[in-house]
Amino acid sequence: xxxxxxxxxxxxxxxxxxxxxxxxxxxxxxxxxxxxxxxxxxxxxxxxxxxxxxxxxxxxxxxxxxxxxxxxxxxxxxxxxxxxxxxxxxxxxxxxxxxxxxxxxxxxxxxxxxxxxxxxxxxxxxxxxxxxxxxxxxxxxxxxxxxxxxxxxxxxxxxxxxxxxxxxxxxxxxxxxxxxxxxxxxxxxxxxxxxxxxxxxxxxxxxxxxxxxxxxxxxxxxxxxxxxxxxxxxxxxxxxxxxxxxxxxxxxxxxxxxxxxxxxxxxxxxxxxxxxxxxxxxxxxxxxxxxxxxxxxxxxxxxxxxxxxxxxxxxxxxxxxxxxxxxxxxxxxxxxxxxxxxxxxxxxxxxxxxxxxxxxxxxxxxxxxxxxxxxxxxxxxx
Numbered sequence: 001x002x003x004x005x006x007x008x009x010x011x012x013x014x015x016x017x018x019x020x021x022x023x024x025x026x027x028x029x030x031x032x033x034x035x036x037x038x039x040x041x042x043x044x045x046x047x048x049x050x051x052x053x054x055x056x057x058x059x060x061x062x063x064x065x066x067x068x069x070x071x072x073x074x075x076x077x078x079x080x081x082x083x084x085x086x087x088x089x090x091x092x093x094x095x096x097x098x099x100x101x102x103x104x105x106x107x108x109x110x111x112x113x114x115x116x117x118x119x120x121x122x123x124x125x126x127x128x129x130x131x132x133x134x135x136x137x138x139x140x141x142x143x144x145x146x147x148x149x150x151x152x153x154x155x156x157x158x159x160x161x162x163x164x165x166x167x168x169x170x171x172x173x174x175x176x177x178x179x180x181x182x183x184x185x186x187x188x189x190x191x192x193x194x195x196x197x198x199x200x201x202x203x204x205x206x207x208x209x210x211x212x213x214x215x216x217x218x219x220x221x222x223x224x225x226x227x228x229x230x231x232x233x234x235x236x237x238x239x240x241x242x243x244x245x246x247x248x249x250x251x252x253x254x255x256x257x258x259x260x261x262x263x264x265x266x267x268x269x270x271x272x273x274x275x276x277x278x279x280x281x282x283x284x285x286x287x288x289x290x291x292x293x294x295x296x297x298x299x300x301x302x303x304x305x306x307x308x309x310x311x312x313x314x315x316x317x318x319x320x321x322x323x324x325x326x327x328x329x330x331x332x333x334x335x336x337x338x339x340x341x342x343x344x345x346x347x348x349x350x351x352x353x354x355x356x357x358x359x360x361x362x363x364x365x366x367x368x369x370x371x372x373x374x375x376x377x378x379x380x381x382x
Contacts, residue, residue, distance in 0.1 A: 001025050002119055005054040006381055012070055013056035013115045021056035021115070022143060023381040026135035028052050028118075028126035029176035030209065030340060030372060031331055032185055033297050034275035036305060038170025039227050040234075041191040041241035042272035045279070046172055047200065048180020049372040053118040053131040054381075057139035060111040067095045070117035080109065085164045094129055097164025098136040101156045107146055114139065121368060123215035125332020129165065130173035133157035134378045138178075142380060150377075151193065154178050168224050180377035187279045191243060198282050200374055205287055205326065206345050209338040210355060211368040212311035216335035222307060223333050226264060233257060233265045242268045260306070267304035271297060291326025291342050298329030298339075307334025314362055315339045318355040325351060338370075 006023055013021040027048040034044035060066065068075045069091050076092045083100045086092045095114070102109050116135060120128040137153045140146065148156070154174035161169050171190055179186060179195065186195035200207075230242050236253050237245055242265060250265055257265070274293045281290040298316050302308035312330040316339055319328030324347035331340040343351055352369040359367045 001027075001050055001052065001375065001381075002054070005117055005119055009054045009056040009070060009115045009117050012068065013058070013113070016066075016068065016115065017058065017060075017113050019058055021058040021113075022139060024055045024057065024135045024139045024142075024378065025381050026053045026055070026131040026138065026378040027177055027180055027375050028120040028128055028131050029173060029180070030126060030207065031172065031176075032207075032340070033278045033294055033329070034172075034271060035297065035301055035329075035331065036226060036307070036333075037243075037268060037272050037275060038172040038188075038190040039168070040230050040243050040268050040272065042243040042268070043275040043279075044170075044172045044188050044190060045185050045275055046176035046188065047185040047374045048176050048377050049126065050375045051118075051120045051126065051370075051372060052177070053116055053120070053128065053135045055114055055116040055135040055139055057112060057114040057136075057143060059143060060113045063111065065099075065111050066113045067092065068115040070115055080111065091132075093164040094132045094160060095136050097160030098133050098156060099140070100164065101159045102137065102140065102146070104159075105156075107148075109140055109144055109146070112140065112143060121211055121370070123213070123336055124209070124211050124370075125337025127173035127177060127332075129161065130157060130177045131378075133160050134174060134177045138378045150178050166224075168227050176377075178377045180375055182376050183374050185282075185374065187275075191241070196279075198279065200282070202287060202342065203285075204345055205342055206348060206371070208341045208343050208348050208352065209331070209370040209372065210315050210341065210352070211338045211370065212309075212315065212336055212359075213365060213367055214309065214311050214336040216309055222335065226305065226307070229261045229264050230268055233261065243272055245269050263304040264306070267300040271300055287326055287342065294327030294329050294340070294342060295320070301330055301334065305334075309335050311336070311359070311363060311367075312339060315355060315359065315367065318358055319343075319351075322347070322351050322354070
């Protein structure tokens with residue numbers, strides 16, 4: 001967590017509203033493996049990171065609410081009895097949606113002011129949206145003593161994304177951001193919404209992110225489309241979600257679904273299995289197996305689920321050329337964002353330099369390299 005970030009929102013809040021705010025930090029997340037399995041009620045393996053959203057929040061006596069997105073230099077004012085979504089793609093929907101979903105529970109929220117700023121790289125697939133939603137609901141819960149549990153709060157954040165932002169996301173991002181444990185990844189069962197923490201100590205290896213710095217416009221519509229495909233095939237199989245299907249089950253309905261949709265469902269079933277195998281590999285300190293599973297995950301995301309892009313595939317191919325990288329894959333919803341790489345600590349910088357130079361030569365644009373620490377979830381900053 002960046003002290004500088006916390007101080008920036010605090011100073012801006014005091015300058016603007018002349019009073020001391022409550023300070024909240026809500027982290028972004030990475031995901032070791034288990035992509036697009038959360039809305040199939042399967043398993044995922046996320047971890048909160050030390051980059052996120054810092055928010056300064058306090059009650060308002062002005063008769064309305066004010067929200068300031070400091071890094072966008074953008075301000076909105078709104079009234080609590082006149083909430084409605086802004087045009088698609090606006091940051092304010094993450095704030096308005098959270099308030100609206102709290103109100104739907106017949107819980108009264110008073111007027112408030114909020115200033116927030118993040119250090120999650122834009123479009124990196126590290127869930128800045130979930131971090132923002134969680135910071136708002138956590139801050140409001142604290143300010144107005146709403147009596148919400150952390151589980152209540154992540155469901156409010158998720159519904160805000162569904163109903164105000166228009167992305168039918170699973171629960172992974174909000175869960176990882178809210179429940180993160182320092183130095184641990186969470187093996188999360190998205191049906192029971194319960195997780196087991198796994199201490200992440202890869203000894204002489206580490207995780208490294210490489211951001212393509214691209215975000216193709218397909219992402220939101222493609223996400224909703226793939227969720228609809230998975231749900232329709234679950235209905236065809238007479239099951240609650242693809243988490244309950246085997247490859248043999250899918251084979252029985254192969255002639256009833258389009259070939260590309262069969263491949264998408266096959267990916268979801270296989271990825272869920274890989275996530276369970278990855279937990280065993282981490283428990284056994286078997287990094288070679290973990291790396292193989294991570295590479296298999298990317299192959300499925302790219303060729304079966306079709307959510308990768310040229311830039312992501314190129315970076316994974318660069319990883320495969322380097323014997324010091326045990327595994328690499330795209331991370332997040334797809335069509336841009338980061339690859340996550342499991343690389344020898346002593347070779348990480350050299351690999352980053354070679355991959356960055358090759359990427360620049362191929363696409364005439366820069367990629368960005370990040371090393372992150374695994375952190376605690378959303379919390380009050382004293």
